[in-house]
Amino acid sequence: MTQLARRTNSHQQGKSSDKQLRIFNSLTKRKEQFVPLESGKVRMYTCGLTVNYLMHIGHARTYIFWDIVERFLRYLNYEVSHVSNVTDISVDDNILKRVSTNDQTFQQLVTRYTQDYYHDRHLLGIADPYTYAIATQHIQEMIELIQRLLDRGFAYEADDGVYFRIDVFPKYGQLSGIDPNTLQAGAGGRIDKDEYDKETVGDFVLWKRTKPSEPFWYSPWGPGRPGWHIECSAMSAKYLGQTIDVSGGGEDNIFPHHENSIAQSEAANGTPYVRYWMHVRHLQLDGEKMSKSTGNFLTVRETLNQYSAATLRLFLLSTHYRKPLRFKDTTIHRSQRRIDRLRQVLSRLQAINEGKAKPSHAEKQILSSLQEAKQSFESALLDDFNTGRAINHLFRFVNLVHSFLDTRNNIANNTVRDLLTFFESVGSVLFGDLYTREIDVKPDPVVSRLVGLLLQEREQYRHQHQYQQADRIRTVLSELGFEITDTKSGIRWWIKSKA
Ligand SMILES: [Zn+2]
Structure with missing residues (x-):
């Protein structure tokens, strides 16, 4: 089993x-x-x-968004x-389904x-969180939280497990917009599934008594497993305290997952759970929600x-997270x-x-x-993490720097340094770990010398x-992934992005 990973933030404190x-x-x-x-x-x-299963690119949209945040x-x-x-x-119904097939x-x-999940996050340049909280390593915390809900009258035991009683939590519905009055009219029904829609809402399961062939943990209510929602309430409190600043997920987490998390945490602690909730819209594939x-x-790996x-x-950041x-x-x-264009600049x-x-007048302007x-x-x-707008500003500036460089051969060192520092600082926010891995890639010195020699050869031809011979060199370099441009100030080359 994966160990709980901890990492102290290396960012500047202050x-x-x-x-x-x-x-x-x-x-x-x-x-x-x-x-x-x-x-x-x-x-x-x-x-x-x-x-x-493997992470798909709809998940990637959400996790990359949190990385930016x-x-x-x-x-x-x-x-x-x-x-x-x-x-x-096993704490999740979907896992059980996949195991059985x-x-x-x-x-x-x-x-x-x-x-695979950790690996795919790294592929996308997403930083590891301070803590990965693994659900099955926190069963005891979940049992304690369920016990507190029972003690406070917000939960009850039934034949097949322990349930949260939504009609005694008047704020139920505040996140998803469900009307608690409508709920009370239809209450009495119990939901033992982890995921359900608004039409089938009712008391939701906190602890499920074990069924044959399912893995289980011991609890005061007999062997069984926790419902899905209880893990986030239990683990966030353990690591971050009863009230946290920011939380969220994909838009389909709003109901029932986050609605139920609020109910569990606030009923148990009597304090607000999350101060700012953020939810990322779905990514659509062929006109439908990716799910x-x-x-x-499409998995991240396929893409x-x-x-x-x-x-x-x-691409995933080019549209604001609240827009489809x-x-x-x-x-x-x-x-x-x-x-x-960014790599070229x-x-x-x-x-x-x-x-x-000393910088020239044009340099002062840039x-x-x-x-x-x-x-x-x-x-x-x-402005609410408007990545689309931020990206447009960045690339307008990239174009401006290209035009500036087209007309100049000699530029003050400080100007170059300021420009590179700017690109690195905003590039590291947008691209995360990919900035140094894929964007600001300095070619291997041996590769640079070889390309230089081939280009000299091409010049002689x-x-x-x-x-014909000159073009052949260019074609070969292009096939190998090098882009060659002839400019007034000489030949420029760089390694192209993956096609
Ligand atoms: Zn959660």
């Missing part, structure tokens, strides 16, 4: 920025100024994968404690997909056979072209070795545009009017 972040709170349905419970610190809990909060100098759960083995034990299936349960999905991780990441997004090749190609800047000491780009990038993300 005072949070005075820049005002606004978040659309799914609970109040309006944009609010973000003020954490404790100044300069953010407690964040996000719902991770149910490890019964975490990185941007750090960019603003907040100290972030991010806990994300892994719903593993596959020739694997629970342990084998869950261990494999948990490792594991309907089979309409990365065709596109680079940076391209996929940029369609997985479309044409839009993805646009992201791919943008990444090429970085390699052009890095190729400038000797700059004069530096002032840099300040504007930085400000626009920040304001876009401060051209000089001797042997254009």
Whole structure:
């Protein structure tokens, strides 16, 4: 079984920025100024994968979004404690279904997909949270929480398990908009499933008594397993306290999962559970919601056979998280072209070795545009993490720097450094770990020398009017993934993104 992984944030600790972040709170349905419970610190809990299969790109949209939230909060100098759960083995109905149709034990299936989940997150440049909270390692905390709900009269024991009594929690429905009065009229029904829709709402299960061939844990109510919702209430309280600043997941987590999490936590503790809820809209494939349960999905791995991780990441961030997004090749190609433009501008800047000491007038202008780009990038993300707008600002500036470089050969070192620092700082927020892995990639020195030699050869052929041979060198380099451009100031080359 995977060990609980802990990582201390390496980000700069200190005072949070005075820049005002606004978040659309799914609970109040309006944009609010973000003020954490404790100044300069953010407690964040996000719902991770149910490890019964590989991550699909709809999940990726959500996890990449949370990665941006975490990185941007750090960019603003907040100290972030991010806990994300892994719903593993038998606590989830879906895992049981998959085990029964596959020739694997629970342990084998869950261990494999948990490792795959971590691996796929890394492929997408997503940082590990401060803690991965593994559900099955917290059964005791869940039992204690259920006991507290029983003691306080919010839960009851039935033949097949323990249930939360929704009619004694008047705030039930506050997140999803379900009317508690309607509920009371239809109450009495109990739901023993982890996932259900609003039409079948009723008292929901906290502990399920074991059925034949199912794995189980001992509890005061007999052997069984916890319902899905209780894990997030129990684990967030353990690592982050009873009230947390930020939480959320995909939009389908709103009901019943987050509605039930609020009920469990607030009924047990008597304190507010989450101060800012955020939910990411679905990714659509062929006009329909991408979903594991309907089979309409593409895994991250399948998609990365065709596109680079940076391209996929940029595409998923190109639309604001609260707007629906369609997985479309044409839009993805646009992201791919943008990444090429960014990589080109970085390699052009890095190729400038000797700059004069003082910046020219044109350089001062580009530096002032840099300040504007930085400000626009920040304001876009401060406005409820509007990544689409932030990306547009960034790439407008990339184009501006290209035009600036087209007319100049000699640039002050400080200007180059300021431009590279800016790209690195915003690039690391947007692309996460992919910035150094896929964007700001410095070619191997041996590769650089070999390409240089081949280009010299090509120049000689051209000089001797042997254009066929010259073109052959270019074609070979292109097939190997090198893009060659002839400019007034000489030949430029870079390694292209994956097609
Ligand atoms: Zn959860």
